[in-house]
Amino acid sequence: MIILGVDPGLTRCGVGVVEAGASRRLSFIHVDVIRTSPDTSQDLRLLSIYNGLVDKIERFVPDTVSIERVFAQANRNTVLGTAQAAGMAMLAAAQRGIPVALHTPTEVKLAITGNGKADKPQVERMVMRILNLSQMPTPPDAADALAQAMCHALRPAGALQGGEREQHLTAAQRQWAVAAQRAKHRRGVDRGM
């Protein structure tokens, strides 16, 4: 199963591709950053991001496109452009019938390190270890996109399947359920996303 992760952004949009094999073994396939200039008009920046994402999707033919979930509470300076870049990824996937998953930064940290409050270096070390990379891809948007793709493959079984299974969850699944519940609550606030 090929997963294409997207760390959306208007200036730098990270794209990371991993393959999930048997026993959730993950292999690194590709990582890149699509860049646009703040001197370009908004519509042409979105067109560049869209075209860049379409190129990646057609090249790697992912089974799922996993995108960082954006919240209205995020950095006001960049949140609208980030939401629009995420929208470009959703459109490019939906046009090809590819399922879209949205994972919050907390879900990503939890799936990769087992700790939803892990700091960036902890997450990066685990990404390098799991994917057998000799060095971490830069800029951070590239690493975040890989982590987003990995999150979708590594999230605990039973995650997001609702309350009826909660009493049988492992510790990791319980942590995930709490994070998912919080995201659901915030989704209520942010129905736009």
Add this chain to the structure above:
Amino acid sequence: MIILGVDPGLTRCGVGVVEAGASRRLSFIHVDVIRTSPDTSQDLRLLSIYNGLVDKIERFVPDTVSIERVFAQANRNTVLGTAQAAGMAMLAAAQRGIPVALHTPTEVKLAITGNGKADKPQVERMVMRILNLSQMPTPPDAADALAQAMCHALRPAGALQGGEREQHLTAAQRQWAVAAQRAKHRRGVDRGM
């Protein structure tokens, strides 16, 4: 000159088309609302809006697509979906080489009524009068999309052309310059959009 106005939204996305002739005479061409259900996933909603907008653009072949400018300070419940719907309109226009204009609600009110703080009924009455409509299109998203298209045609000459002409502005042009300046300041805050 054909102008296609967009009042972006995820649940209801208004589209209004007007033709601007000699002496800024405006004629009504088309108005519609693209609707998506909150029960549908975000990616498929954006795909529906994008496809609906592409249909309108290919049918009416506008010279400009004029879209309401979204601010991060707007309603947190809907702002991200609104920004993404605006992104779909920008992409659909940019893919066809059609210039995109963004106008704030204050600019729209100012261009149509001469008063940037006009209330909705005042704006609607002027839209009906200018376009010779016997009744106002509903829902409000349809009316707002027409007003957005009209704003682009009716904005004062010299609007948005910078400070060097300010000393020669008419009263309407001065009001516009103030509104544009405010929008520019807010754009600084909202560089994402």
